[in-house]
Amino acid sequence: MNKSISNIFSGEAVFLDKANVDTDQIIPKQFLKSIKRTGFGPNLFDAWRYLDKGDLNSDNTKRKLNPDFILNHDLYKSCNILITRENFGCGSSREHAVWALTDYGFTTIIAPSFADIFKNNSYKNGLLLIEVDKEKIDEIFTQITEKKTINIEVDVHNQFIYLEEKQIPFELDDFKKKFLLDGIDEVGFTLQHQNKIEDFEKNYKKTVPWLFK
């Protein structure tokens, strides 16, 4: 069973004002040597968050935090919604990026666009991605700059977010929604369709016998 998310939830948002945030930034390579799926949270945005260079052996509690990085501000320390600019999650296919974001405590990311592989990795780990057009993101940015903090309510079932009395709709594929809400084990679910795979394979093998050894 994978992690499931609630139908309706709310949270405080932090704004990371950068476009093209790549997965090397989200979780630098030295942490990819771990063979686990957990424990990546303290190293989320590692190079921006700390002033020194860390690795898997570092004691993160002893490292010096970068006071200029937004996630280190007291106001934003317990935020669970990340708002950012376009093309978030571009670059490498490392799922560790998603594991780091969820392990840190983010439930939702709101941006004008996300990279394709990152999108797939996210829903499989219960991380909700919400695409909202550029102009709306600009508005939210202005609001956050003025008010410092904002609360956002997310209605996954009806596909709306609510902020400051505004209702913004968002798109979500049926199958992604189902997985997010039900936290289904995807391998098990596909295996319920095993007949289809077997039928396909039987015919396909006749077409390309050299690919079966």
Place this chain on the structure above:
Amino acid sequence: MNNPNPKTLYDKLWDTHFVGSRSDNGDLLYIDLHMVHEVTSPQAFEGLKIKGIVPRRVDSIVATVDHNVPTTDRSKGLSGIKDSISRDQIQALQINCHDFGIDLIDLKDLNQGIVHVVGPEQGFTQPGMTIVCGDSHTSTHGAFGCLAMGIGTSEVEHVLATQCLVMNKQKNMRISINGPLKKNVFAKDLTMFLIGKIGTAGGTGHVIEYDGSTIESLSMEGRMTVCNMAIEAGARAGMIAPDQKTFDYLKSKPHSPKGNEYETALKYWKTFHSDENSNFDTVHNFFAEEIEPQVTWGTSPEMVIGVKDRIPSKEDYTSQTERNNFEAALDYMGLNAGDSLENYSLDQIFIGSCTNSRIEDLRKAAEILDGNVISKKIKRALIVPGSGLVKKQAEEEGLHETFISSGFEWREPGCSMCLGMNPDQLGEKERCASTSNRNFEGRQGHLGRTHLVSPAMAAAAALAGNFIDISS
């Protein structure tokens, strides 16, 4: 007679591998080849073990070690790896392959190398196939007319267990490039130029097919370089229709079909091309003569210019976000707006990675280095061949002697300083001319500064100690 139902190459690949839709509308796409490496697989194998499932078709899986491996002496095998965490990860792959009966091209194997170099050179990669690997540069294999996509670790587990990938069909994009390339302009310059034009999100949601006379004129190595960086243009897959060059390339490869089977396969392979009048959602056209030798100046592959061009200025950007991004990149890279890149000294040179570590790349570098010595400004220059076979071929041609006498270090195959998971890394603020594919902050080492270039430019820059115009 007009074809009533013209299809693109991608349409054909999709249709021949479409298994069916699940009850939740997720489509199941059948996967022919699954390449596995040590970094993104341990959690997937663990998932299988927990669920008590075995891989559906071990005959479709090939594993190798590349990301973590040291590029210095390998004679001691696993015990020669100093970093214990890297060692554990490589060992985990060895154990998983052993437990599940998967073929592993291991550390000391002559065929070991970067997964995207090994696949094609062993003939695992063939036209008409679907290929996945837990690595975004899987797009490389699209050069053979296959649908090759990078996947995450949960997807690795899913493909191992079910032989299928869950996705919905993406859009078709065609990028046509026509005309001859200028002197000292290569496939790498071409692919970087395209990213500069369409942007790193330009291909998002699409599969890109490259065509046109320029693409046709490229060798298979060059085509792989182009498709390799499709992911840097935001597309999960890039592809080129197979032609006689593709078929000739495959004829002698160890794992491609032989004899009668080759003839049958050949007939099948020839069906994989876009039909006339097939429909593309997005189309771009370029002329090769527009392309100069390219160098990236910033921290995203789209931040690229011709070597003779000036670094942009703030005024070149309209929105505040773009300006902020521009300034952050310039600051990180230690450059001045409007300057020439030729004014900055380089500290390191890296020739390697799945983008540019094939024999053709090494020959090009050797041609430029021939008989010359690298600049005193350069602290370290590395040449890391893409595989053991590339290394052997280069040594048979004597290229390694040129490299060593010019001052380069000649290393063992692996990903090396493309991502610096092993000891090959940049120091803080060190500036590097690199033939790899990503210039992200910290990619080659904490606070390191990466400029992406072709192998010819990297070699020329090693001699000069800074970038120079190689087009004249």
